[in-house]
Amino acid sequence: MVRRIKGIITKVGVSAVVFGLPLLTRAAETLDANYLLGGGRIEKSSGLGTKDIRDTIGSIINVFMGLLGTVAVVIILIGGFQWMTAGGNEEKVEKAKKMIGAGVIGLAVILAAYSITKFVIGSLVNAT
Numbered sequence: 645m646v647r648r649i650k651g652i653i654t655k656v657g658v659s660a661v662v663f664g665l666p667l668l669t670r671a672a673e674t675l676d677a678n679y680l681l682g683g684g685r686i687e688k689s690s691g692l693g694t695k696d697i698r699d700t701i702g703s704i705i706n707v708f709m710g711l712l713g714t715v716a717v718v719i720i721l722i723g724g725f726q727w728m729t730a731g732g733n734e735e736k737v738e739k740a741k742k743m744i745g746a747g748v749i750g751l752a753v754i755l756a757a758y759s760i761t762k763f764v765i766g767s768l769v770n771a772t
Contacts, residue, residue, distance in 0.1 A: 702765040709758040716754055720747035 695703075723743030730736035 696769070698765065698769050702761075702769070705761050705765065706758075709754060709761065712754045713751065713758075716747050716751040719750065720744055723747055 720743075723740045723746075726743065727737055727740035730740060
């Protein structure tokens, strides 16, 4: 029994040396100071971007403003559809007109906010 355990331990040890030694030499190749300080593949393997935080925030705001603009256009389209299907009913037509007006006002506010945000983010990026 002891002989069998010694044999298993020996086989595991030999296997670890045979398969582990090339890994150790490869690790010694890649572990230089440049790699440890982030100059290597760390940012690529971590999935994190290398963009400036101001650019990232600007991109997030642009996406958010784009989504809001899409919502405003959908509101205008729904109002137009309600107007088209009102069938002469004045209450439905007035409701549709209010919805279209609200969508247009919302779109104007979103475009103004987008342009102000674009200006501010651009100024922050170019200032430093």
